[in-house]
Amino acid sequence: MTLSEGARAGTRKLEMLDSLLALGGLVLLRDSVEWEGRSLLKALVKKSALCGEQVHILGCEVSEEEFREGFDSDINNRLVYHDFFRDPLNWSKTGEALPGGPLGALRAMCKRTDLGPVTIALDSLSWLLLHLPCATLCQTLHAVSYQDSCPPGDGSPVGKVHVLGLLHEELHGPGPMGALSSLAQTEVTLGGTMGQASARILCRRPQQHPTDQTQWFSILPDFSLHLQEGPSKEFQPQSDPHIPLVDPMAHLTFNLHLSKKEREARDSLTLPFQFSSEKQEALLRPRPSQATSHIFYEPDAYDDLDQEDPDDDLDI
Amino acid sequence: MFPELNNLLNTTPDRAEQGKLTLLCDAKTDGSFLVHHFLSFYLKANCKVCFVALIQSFSHYNIVGQKLGVNLTMARERGQLVFLEGLKSAVDVFFQAQEKPHPLQFLREASAGNLKPLFEFVRDALKPVDSGAAGWTYPVLLVDDLSVLLSLGLGAVAVLDFIHYCRATLCWELKGNVVVLVHDSGDVEDEENDILLNGLSHQSHLILRAEGLATGFCRDVHGQLRILWRRPSQSTSQRDQSLTYQYKIQDRSVSFFAKGMSPAVL
Numbered sequence: 001m002t003l004s005e006g007a008r009a010g011t012r013k014l015e016m017l018d019s020l021l022a023l024g025g026l027v028l029l030r031d032s033v034e035w036e037g038r039s040l041l042k043a044l045v046k047k048s049a050l051c052g053e054q055v056h057i058l059g060c061e062v063s064e065e066e067f068r069e070g071f072d073s074d075i076n077n078r079l080v081y082h083d084f085f086r087d088p089l090n091w092s093k094t095g096e097a098l099p100g101g102p103l104g105a106l107r108a109m110c111k112r113t114d115l116g117p118v119t120i121a122l123d124s125l126s127w128l129l130l131h132l133p134c135a136t137l138c139q140t141l142h143a144v145s146y147q148d149s150c151p152p153g154d155g156s157p158v159g160k161v162h163v164l165g166l167l168h169e170e171l172h173g174p175g176p177m178g179a180l181s182s183l184a185q186t187e188v189t190l191g192g193t194m195g196q197a198s199a200r201i202l203c204r205r206p207q208q209h210p211t212d213q214t215q216w217f218s219i220l221p222d223f224s225l226h227l228q229e230g231p232s233k234e235f236q237p238q239s240d241p242h243i244p245l246v247d248p249m250a251h252l253t254f255n256l257h258l259s260k261k262e263r264e265a266r267d268s269l270t271l272p273f274q275f276s277s278e279k280q281e282a283l284l285r286p287r288p289s290q291a292t293s294h295i296f297y298e299p300d301a302y303d304d305l306d307q308e309d310p311d312d313d314l315d316i
Numbered sequence: 317m318f319p320e321l322n323n324l325l326n327t328t329p330d331r332a333e334q335g336k337l338t339l340l341c342d343a344k345t346d347g348s349f350l351v352h353h354f355l356s357f358y359l360k361a362n363c364k365v366c367f368v369a370l371i372q373s374f375s376h377y378n379i380v381g382q383k384l385g386v387n388l389t390m391a392r393e394r395g396q397l398v399f400l401e402g403l404k405s406a407v408d409v410f411f412q413a414q415e416k417p418h419p420l421q422f423l424r425e426a427s428a429g430n431l432k433p434l435f436e437f438v439r440d441a442l443k444p445v446d447s448g449a450a451g452w453t454y455p456v457l458l459v460d461d462l463s464v465l466l467s468l469g470l471g472a473v474a475v476l477d478f479i480h481y482c483r484a485t486l487c488w489e490l491k492g493n494v495v496v497l498v499h500d501s502g503d504v505e506d507e508e509n510d511i512l513l514n515g516l517s518h519q520s521h522l523i524l525r526a527e528g529l530a531t532g533f534c535r536d537v538h539g540q541l542r543i544l545w546r547r548p549s550q551s552t553s554q555r556d557q558s559l560t561y562q563y564k565i566q567d568r569s570v571s572f573f574a575k576g577m578s579p580a581v582l
Binding site: 061087091 | 511547
């Protein structure tokens with residue numbers, strides 16, 4: 001990598017996570033079984049925590065220990081974890097479960113009193129979508145994400161709210177996916193090829209065209225992001241590198257190529273059934289009398305020449 | 317258990333990983349040999365096993381288990397194995413009065429039920445006994461299979477919730493393992509089954525997928541096994557690994573070989 005490319009990569013390194021967190025509002029992280037998205041979610045949570053934001057985690061799918069694993073202690077101290085993994089449906093009836101369930105916790109975040117910037121990570125939005133009616137969830141997400149659009153009366157600035165939602169693509173039909181998509185300011189679809197992960201980032205900035213770019217990346221064990229160039233050009237799927245291109249006309253016993261003269265002769269040839277003006281003239285012009293054609297017949301030695309006319313008995 | 321499969325999974329009964337959810341699925345073939353493998357594997361690892369067997373009878377698993385070197389009757393008698401025989405006990409829901417809800421209570425309910433009674437049965441079967449005399453290593457839940465619960469009228473979310481609670485209690489709290497089998501409907505469009513399969517795939521640490529060969533039935537190669545390791549606990553830089561092998565099921569063992577390397581064709 002040249003010096004300029006390295007500098008550009010260095011600035012790009014900050015850009016991807018920054019661009020995802022720049023807009024505020026809902027950021028959808030769409031992952032699949034093959035390309036999981038929790039590590040990107042944790043990378044964004046780490047970035048928000050390092051920026052000094054307050055971070056709330058609604059943990060429904062993995063245990064708190066598993067989510068906090070990999071973060072060092074100063075980041076862990078900034079994370080407020082709402083545990084809905086142990087007993088989300090209140091089956092144990094011990095009274096330890098948080099009242100109102102995940103929806104109650106999400107609604108409580110709408111009524112927060114301190115107005116600094118805050119990041120809410122939903123792990124996962126798929127869990128919420130499977131257990132709550134889609135309309136209720138969308139209304140609550142809208143209320144949480146757009147808090148900063150209604151500032152309080154005293155004119156103090158309201159900090160940005162980032163809602164990061166991890167969504168498992170295969171679990172939901174096009175209706176709910178479309179509804180969440182329309183709510184989201186930024187949509188990241190995870191994919192990849194040849195062992196390298198990629199993120200397709202769709203940003204909807206207000207009063208601007210939506211931007212669509214694909215970024216190749218990998219996530220390091222400490223959940224920092226490392227941008228990559230993408231798989232090298234040789235491995236593009238257009239041409240299969242394992243099958244070398246062979247000229248099929250190389251080892252023939254006959255000649256398929258035409259020389260220049262032969263090509264010219266071929267191009268100037270008139271096809272027999274092509275009705276050109278010359279042909280029309282030739283047919284219309286009366287032919288000069290030619291000698292009548294002769295038929296030369298040599299009877300074979302064993303030929304049986306019958307002088308009798310076989311048509312004699314016909315009465316013509 | 318099949319020693320060759322242990323080699324492929326890089327595990328033995330002595331040093332198996334704990335706190336993991338293993339998903340077995342089969343598509344266009346019968347993946348029950350994987351269930352027999354894990355049943356005998358965990359019994360040999362001296363684990364306390366709760367087997368929710370909804371498909372076959374106890375004697376069926378016992379006969380196959382004896383070929384693999386475990387005696388289910390003795391394991392049940394000494395308390396190592398808790399066996400819920402779905403086929404027999406489903407009838408008890410209707411004909412026997414019970415004080416507390418039967419594990420398969422959802423069969424009686426007209427509307428969509430949940431699997432809370434079944435979870436409580438599993439939890440009570442596997443929670444560590446205070447006397448501590450038995451000394452089993454860690455608890456294991458085995459379910460054969462989850463797709464039949466969908467056919468019996470439960471929704472995919474109810475089954476996912478049951479597995480969620482099993483994971484929370486067995487994998488996280490008790491550091492045990494959960495192994496479940498789900499059928500992949502494949503071409504037949506079954507939305508509920510797809511939600512169940514994909515939802516479990518996202519939560520699993522190890523996915524073993526037995527598939528029939530794309531070209532059809534073969535005498536020497538019975539199918540193909542795809543192994544996918546997900547969510548490595550140590551470092552996230554290690555990408556999920558995936559391996560594919562073909563297999564042939566014999567009377568007492570299963571032999572695995574790389575694609576195209578069956579002894580029959582070499």
